[in-house]
Amino acid sequence: MAVKDKIELKSLTRDELLARCEPAYRADQILEWVYAKQAGSFEEMTNLSAAFRQKLAADFELNAVHALKTRNATDTTEKFLFQLRDHSLIETVLIPATPGLTTQSDRHTVCVSTQVGCAYACKFCASGLDGIKRNLTAAEIVDQVLQVQKQSGERVSNIVVMGMGEPLANYDNLLRALRILNAPWALGIGARKITVSTVGLVPRIKQLADEPLQLRLAVSLHGATDEVRERIMPVNKKYPLKELLAACDYYVNTKHRMMTFEYILIDGVNDMLDQAQKLGGIARRLRAKVNLIPYNPVEGLPWKRPERDRCKMFAHTLKTHGVTATLRTEKGTDINAACGQLRLQHEHG
Ligand code: SAH
Numbered sequence: 001m002a003v004k005d006k007i008e009l010k011s012l013t014r015d016e017l018l019a020r021c022e023p024a025y026r027a028d029q030i031l032e033w034v035y036a037k038q039a040g041s042f043e044e045m046t047n048l049s050a051a052f053r054q055k056l057a058a059d060f061e062l063n064a065v066h067a068l069k070t071r072n073a074t075d076t077t078e079k080f081l082f083q084l085r086d087h088s089l090i091e092t093v094l095i096p097a098t099p100g101l102t103t104q105s106d107r108h109t110v111c112v113s114t115q116v117g118c119a120y121a122c123k124f125c126a127s128g129l130d131g132i133k134r135n136l137t138a139a140e141i142v143d144q145v146l147q148v149q150k151q152s153g154e155r156v157s158n159i160v161v162m163g164m165g166e167p168l169a170n171y172d173n174l175l176r177a178l179r180i181l182n183a184p185w186a187l188g189i190g191a192r193k194i195t196v197s198t199v200g201l202v203p204r205i206k207q208l209a210d211e212p213l214q215l216r217l218a219v220s221l222h223g224a225t226d227e228v229r230e231r232i233m234p235v236n237k238k239y240p241l242k243e244l245l246a247a248c249d250y251y252v253n254t255k256h257r258m259m260t261f262e263y264i265l266i267d268g269v270n271d272m273l274d275q276a277q278k279l280g281g282i283a284r285r286l287r288a289k290v291n292l293i294p295y296n297p298v299e300g301l302p303w304k305r306p307e308r309d310r311c312k313m314f315a316h317t318l319k320t321h322g323v324t325a326t327l328r329t330e331k332g333t334d335i336n337a338a339c340g341q342l343r344l345q346h347e348h349g
Contacts, residue, residue, distance in 0.1 A: 008139035009034065009060040010146070011176065014185045020059075026052070028185070034062070035186045038150045064143040065090070067151060080148055084140060088116040088133055090164055092144040094152055109158040112144045114174055115165025120199045122220075123232045124266060126298045127164040135170040141177035145187065159189060162197040162218070168204035178213065191215050197262060202239040205247040209254040217251050218260040218291070219244070223270050224278035232269060248286055259288045265311050266295045267304040276314045280321025290318055290325040 009017075014031060021027040029047060033039040042048075042057045065082040068089070072078050078094040090113040097107035116133035118125070144163075149156045159181065161167045167174045178194055180186050195216040198205065208215065223229025223236070230236040239247075252259055261283055265271045283290050292315055295305045306314075311327055318325035 006061040007059060008064055008137055009062050010064055010139035010142040010180070011137055013176075013180060014183065030056070031185050035146070038146060040150075061085075061139075063147075064137065064139040065147055067147060070151065078148075078152060080144075080151070082144060082147065084116070084136075090116060090136065090140075090144070092148055092163060094148050094154065094156075096154070107157050108152075108154045109160055110145050110148050110156050111160045111163050112141055113163030113165050114141060114161060114167040114170045118165050119169065120166050120233070120235050122199065122222075122234070124222075124264065124295060124298065124301060124303045126301075132165075135173055136165070138173045138176040138180065141173065142180050142186075145181060145189075149187075156187065156189065158193045158195075160195045160197065160218075162195070166199050166201070167196050168198045168201045168208065171204055171207065175211065175213070178215065182213065195260070199233065199235050200239050200244045200247075201235075202243050202247045205244075206250055209247075209251040214255065214257065216257065216260070217248075217255075218262055219248060221261045221263050221279070221282075222266075224275045224282060228270050228275060232266070245282060245286070248288070252286055252288070259286065260291055261288050262291045262293060264293045264295050265306050265314060267306040267310075269303065271306045271310055271314055273313070273317060276317035277321070280318045280323050283318065283323040283325075284321050288323075290323055292318075292325055292327045294328070 009030075014027065017027040017030065018024050021030070026048065030045065033045045039045055040063065042053045042060075042062060045053055045056075048056070065084060068081045068083050070078055070080050076096050080092045080094070082090050082092060084090065092113060093111040095109045095111060097109065113136065115135050117130055118128040119132040121128040121131075145156055145159060161174065174196070178191075181189050182191050182194070191214040195218050196208065197218040197220060199220050205217070205219075208217065220233075221229070222232060226236060226240050229241060248259060261279070263270070263279060279290065282288075292311060294311050295303055297303065297305060315325045315327045
C-alpha cells in the first residue's frame with residue numbers, strides 16, 4: 001500500500017482514515033473531496049487549512065492511476081489506458097447500456113482491471129501473453145472507477161471486474177476496493193451492481209460465497225467438457241469442471257443468487273452443438289444465465305470468431321434447454337476492447 005512511504009489514500013476505509021485524522025470530522029471532509037467532488041489534488045480541498053493540506057500531501061498519495069489516452073468506439077464504448085506510478089499500463093472500459101448519439105443512457109458500466117498482466121495464460125486472451133507483472137493495489141482499482149467517472153462526466157452505476165488480470169488471484173485488494181466502492185461515504189455502488197468474473201479459482205469462489213457482500217459472480221467457462229476447456233484454459237487442469245461446478249453450486253446456494261457463465265465462441269474449438277447441449281445441461285442445473293460472446297480476434301493468435309448463424313444456433317440450443325442465453329453484440333470491437341488488446345498495442349508498438 002505504501003508508495004515511497006506515502007499511503008495511498010484511496011486504499012483506505014473511512015475507519016482507517018478516521019484513525020489518522022485529528023479532529024475526526026476532517027476525515028469526512030477529505031472523503032467528500034475525494035469521492036463526491038472528485039478532487040484531483042489536496043490543493044483543491046479549500047475548506048482545509050493550508051498547513052493541513054500540506055501535511056496530507058506529504059503523507060498521502062491521492063492519485064493512483066493517470067490517463068494516458070482514451071479511445072472512442074463508434075458505439076460510444078470508451079476505452080482508457082492508465083499508467084500507474086511504476087509506469088505499468090492497465091486498461092479500463094466505460095460501456096453505456098443504450099448507446100446512441102442523442103439519447104442519454106441511464107446505465108454506465110465500468111470494466112476494471114485487477115492485475116498488470118495475468119498468470120493464467122488462457123490461450124485466446126491478450127492479457128496473459130506476457131505473463132503477470134503484479135497485483136493492483138486497492139487504490140489502483142478504486143481510482144480506475146473514479147477517473148473514468150471524472151473524465152467522462154458520467155455517473156458510474158455498475159462495475160464489471162472483467163478487465164486485465166484474474167480478480168480472485170488478487171483477492172484481498174479486490175475485496176478492499178469493492179468494499180470502498182460500495183461504501184456510502186465513497187461511491188455507494190450497490191454490491192448487486194458489481195460483477196466479479198473469474199477464470200474459475202475454486203477455493204476463492206467458495207471464499208467469495210462466504211463474504212457478506214452480495215456480489216454477482218460470473219465464471220468464464222468457454223468449454224462444457226474438460227477436454228475442450230483444457231485445450232484453451234490451462235487452469236482447468238488444476239480445477240477441472242467437476243470441482244468448478246461444485247464451487248458454483250456452493251455460491252448459488254449460499255448466496256441465493258443467480259450466477260452467469262461467460263462462454264466465448266471460438267470457431268471450430270468450442271462452438272460445436274454437443275458443447276451447446278452440455279452447456280445447456282450445466283446451466284440449467286445451476287439455474288445460471290449464459291452470456292455468449294463471439295470471440296474478438298487478437299493479432300498474432302490463430303483463433304477466429306464463428307459465423308453469425310453458428311452463434312445464433314448455439315444460443316438457440318441453449319434456449320431449448322430452458323436456459324436464458326444472451327448473444328452479446330460486442331461493444332467496442334473497433335477499439336479492441338477485449339482484455340489486454342489496447343495495452344498490447346501500446347507495449348508492442
Ligand atoms: N480473468 C477473469 C476476468 C478477465 S477476462 C476471467 O477470466 O473471467 C473477462 C472475459 O473476457 C473472460 O470471460 C475472458 O475469457 C474474455 N476474453 C478474453 N479475451 C477475449 C477475446 N479476445 N474475445 C472475447 N472475450 C475474451
